[in-house]
Amino acid sequence: MANEGVVAKGIARxxxxxxxxxxxxxxxxxxxxxxxxVAEIAGLTQAGLLHHFGTRENLLVExxxxxxxxxxxxxxxxxxxPYGLSAALRNNTSTPGLVELHxxxxxxxxxxxxxxxxxxxxxYANMRARLSADLRRRAxxxxxxxxIDPDRLATILVALADGLQVQWMLDGSIxxxxxxxxxxxxxxxxxxxxxxx
Amino acid sequence: MANEGVVAKGIARxxxxxxxxxxxxxxxxxxxxxxxxVAEIAGLTQAGLLHHFGTRENLLVExxxxxxxxxxxxxxxxxxxPYGLSAALRNNTSTPGLVELHxxxxxxxxxxxxxxxxxxxxxYANMRARLSADLRRRAxxxxxxxxIDPDRLATILVALADGLQVQWMLDGSIxxxxxxxxxxxxxxxxxxxxxxx
DNA sequence: GTCTATAAGTCGATAGAC
DNA sequence: GTCTATCGACTTATAGAC
Numbered sequence: 563m564a565n566e567g568v569v570a571k572g573i574a575r576x577x578x579x580x581x582x583x584x585x586x587x588x589x590x591x592x593x594x595x596x597x598x599x600v601a602e603i604a605g606l607t608q609a610g611l612l613h614h615f616g617t618r619e620n621l622l623v624e625x626x627x628x629x630x631x632x633x634x635x636x637x638x639x640x641x642x643x644p645y646g647l648s649a650a651l652r653n654n655t656s657t658p659g660l661v662e663l664h665x666x667x668x669x670x671x672x673x674x675x676x677x678x679x680x681x682x683x684x685x686y687a688n689m690r691a692r693l694s695a696d697l698r699r700r701a702x703x704x705x706x707x708x709x710i711d712p713d714r715l716a717t718i719l720v721a722l723a724d725g726l727q728v729q730w731m732l733d734g735s736i737x738x739x740x741x742x743x744x745x746x747x748x749x750x751x752x753x754x755x756x757x758x759x
Numbered sequence: 760m761a762n763e764g765v766v767a768k769g770i771a772r773x774x775x776x777x778x779x780x781x782x783x784x785x786x787x788x789x790x791x792x793x794x795x796x797v798a799e800i801a802g803l804t805q806a807g808l809l810h811h812f813g814t815r816e817n818l819l820v821e822x823x824x825x826x827x828x829x830x831x832x833x834x835x836x837x838x839x840x841p842y843g844l845s846a847a848l849r850n851n852t853s854t855p856g857l858v859e860l861h862x863x864x865x866x867x868x869x870x871x872x873x874x875x876x877x878x879x880x881x882x883y884a885n886m887r888a889r890l891s892a893d894l895r896r897r898a899x900x901x902x903x904x905x906x907i908d909p910d911r912l913a914t915i916l917v918a919l920a921d922g923l924q925v926q927w928m929l930d931g932s933i934x935x936x937x938x939x940x941x942x943x944x945x946x947x948x949x950x951x952x953x954x955x956x
Numbered sequence: 957g958t959c960t961a962t963a964a965g966t967c968g969a970t971a972g973a974c
Numbered sequence: 975g976t977c978t979a980t981c982g983a984c985t986t987a988t989a990g991a992c
Contacts, residue, residue, distance in 0.1 A: 593790040610976045665866040672928035721922025731869035807958045
């Protein structure tokens with residue numbers, strides 16, 4: 563079928579546009595980015611852009627999914643572990659725009675009427691659940707301080723990662739992964755506890 | 760002078776409007792709130808509102824200063840200490856709108872062109888400096904784990920507080936201050952270290 | 957101090973030609 | 975698949991009457 567080539571081309575173009583939209587939203591956030599701005603940079607008109615995604619909200623969701631997918635492809639080995647969070651922080655240093663995209667949207671999505679509210683609610687719940695399970699295993703193996711509940715520690719570590727990103731965005735000299743790793747070191751069972759003497 | 764009464768009335772009206780603007784911004788954030796929305800709720804027109812504050816950005820800055828002032832009046836005793844952060848988190852539970860205002864604006868202000876960029880940069884630097892000094896004193900007094908640098912711990916605790924707010928906004932069942940206090944407990948010198956046996 | 961009126965611009969979305 | 979053209983609604987800000 564000669565049709566397949568045409569469809570593939572259409573999909574490729576859509577992916578191309580999505581990549582550009584990711585960059586633009588990353589720079590300007592949800593409410594600060596217009597369809598016209600994305601379209602112009604992608605080399606088409608606003609109407610042409612809507613042909614591919616239907617509505618603005620639809621485009622936003624697609625952008626978020628693409629971002630998640632990129633993150634998963636980056637560090638598949640440590641996904642769902644505290645070291646995965648640390649690696650993500652280290653990696654985020656090279657993509658400040660995406661950090662801003664995530665932070666801005668995650669806070670704006672607190673509003674239940676926000677189109678990405680459900681997306682973020684589920685994302686955080688999943689992240690905590692997977693991290694908690696991993697921490698529980700590590701505590702059983704004697705790797706981590708077992709005085710704290712894995713569920714609680716998971717929430718704390720995710721919060722620490724998010725909060726470090728906020729401060730890093732405002733002051734780029736802050737070393738996110740170094741701070742994260744330092745707390746992590748204090749919570750490892752083999753190093754926990756102050757010097758006895 | 761009969762003039763004084765008139766001026767006082769004008770100031771009172773301005774304060775009244777500011778209080779309303781605080782609520783509205785708290786609900787919808789900076790970019791999501793129009794002057795007309797604030798004006799309508801305050802019982803005047805958009806032009807009347809601008810008479811008091813000149814520009815939209817100016818109103819925003821006034822709202823932020825007012826918010827800071829309210830926070831300082833709340834817990835003057837523990838200001839600049841880790842217990843102050845904990846108290847703030849406990850208090851924030853009753854004002855979700857203000858939590859959203861802070862989080863949304865702090866992340867949006869990462870953009871250097873944002874009208875509140877400098878405000879937040881300075882605010883975080885000040886908070887870290889004051890908290891760090893307090894932690895240093897407490898470490899010297901043997902109250903806190905001294906294996907971690909006070910500067911680093913200050914950054915970590917501020918980040919934890921911010922990150923917990925993000926997760927709480929998305930899932931109100933998360934107990935912010937409980938999580939914060941739990942980590943704090945592990946970092947106190949008199950409780951640090953895992954059970955020996 | 958507050959109003960009406962309006963300038964000058966943005967936005968998302970749709971219709972219809974090609 | 976992309977375009978032009980356009981709609982209706984919204985925005986901040988200003989000018990000038992009262």
